[in-house]
Amino acid sequence: MAKKKKVAASDILTMYMDYVVEHHSKPESVTSFTEIHALDEEVFYTHFTSFKDVEKDIYLLLFENSVAILKQTPEYISFTKKDKMLSLYYTFFENLSLNQEFIKINLKGFENQLKAFSTFSRLKRGFKAFVEDLDLETISLNVDTIENIQKKTIKESFWIQFLFTMKFWLDDTSEAFEKTDIFIEKSLNTSFELLNTKSLNNIIDLAKFLYKEKVK
The missing domain is CATH 1.10.10 (Arc Repressor Mutant, subunit A)
Known part of the structure; x- marks a missing residue:
């Protein structure tokens, strides 16, 4: 042949x-x-250079397909930032569910974080770019360095949460992954509430003060 x-x-x-x-x-x-x-x-x-290279592209493609589906939805442009994030999660994890047989075999031993970080390297870049495009509000400090740290911290925090959600999904035995849907809603609600928590002002004020004292 x-x-x-x-x-x-x-x-x-x-x-x-x-x-x-x-x-x-x-x-x-x-x-x-x-x-x-x-x-x-x-x-x-x-x-591709290797099977690992193939796997990296698979997870990136699942993510990019999820984003593409979202952006084709007429209502998407009018969604709040939180609803855009929720919709992304629901769409992405629905895509995972459609391919769950492969993913559960491929991610066996997900506890090995180094393996996961390597496999998800392209997915991570795509996810963090999505979060950056949302332009989530940070507390205004008038100190560029600290504000940049805030933005990086937000993107990294959401990425860690995303990984936790993937681990939860892998362990979820509920019908149609209903518990994962609940976890997504509760965890994202909490995350967005924390972004707007006024008590963070005290922490930020202290950071601003320490920064100014350091650069004097």
Whole structure:
């Protein structure tokens, strides 16, 4: 059988996911994977450097598809920032549910945070870019350095929360992942309330004072 010399990256992603679901493990090697699918090995390396590279793209693609679906919704533009975030979570985790067989095999041992951080590196960049585009309000300090730290902290905090939600979803055995939906709503409500909590002013005032004293 002649080997295919032109295959789209998206086709390789699908082949990889199907293989993992069927065999409950990743392929032994790129060579064996391409032979099974009658691909020229060079075609694989045209798009990806390794299976880890494939996995990184899978999670990024799931996220980008979720964002694209949201932005095609006519009502999305009128959503509040919190509702945009909630809608993203619900859409993304619905996409995870549609692909749960692959994801639960692929993320077995999710407790290994180093593995998760590596696999989600592109997803993380996409997620943090989404949070940045929301332009969530920070407390005005008139100190650029501290305000930049605030923005970075907000993006990192939401990312950590996102990871916690993924772990919760992986462990969720409720029907149609109903408990995950509840967790998403409660955790995001809490996060947005914290962004607006007036008691944070005292902490920020102290940080501002310490910063000014340090630069004198």
